[in-house]
Amino acid sequence: KAGVTQTPRYLIKTRGQQVTLSCSPISGHRSVSWYQQTPGQGLQFLFEYFSETQRNKGNFPGRFSGRQFSNSRSEMNVSTLELGDSALYLCASSLVGGLAAYNEQFFGPGTRLTVL
């Protein structure tokens, strides 16, 4: 079974631009979560989608947004890029999308975003 895929793997943008990252979950997984990883802040939760609905959002500005499609694929968008947005953006998929906190999450390879 194929794992989580993310595209593109690397991206270089300049300040003020916007970027869209894509994530395809493991087949059959309906929940997709996004995380940002930086050396200074570590791994931080951005948001989670299930059945095309955002159910939870982390403490990030509104410049960070996302969506999920009917086939469970997800995209995240960052508008008006800042230097501090340079990070590894990770997508994780989970099989069960209920309230229970037992859902194991499996990460994709990530998208390395560099903002110049």
Place this chain on the structure above:
Amino acid sequence: QKEVEQNSGPLSVPEGAIASLNCTYSDRVSQSFFWYRQYSGKSPELIMSIYSNGDKEDGRFTAQLNKASQYVSLLIRDSQPSDSATYLCAVSRAGGYNKLIFGAGTRLAVHP
């Protein structure tokens, strides 16, 4: 106080020894606990999950959970140089909709 705390290390152990990695968490309603391994330049890989008090073993890995003490640990038996990586502790709470809170990670170095 951080929600999930780990010793950043590095934790250095000789090959064949037991590596013990520790994690404490502050939110008493945390319900699920996960250990991820992350090699340099790679994404996190899930190696253990634990939901109830006690021990859970999987091959050379044993996760231990003590909810009363708000403490979770990972033991790696017969450590190998290939185990050298950063180990991330993550917790989630009921109703958290898959939101994982991560510790900063402990860097483990296994030397021959």
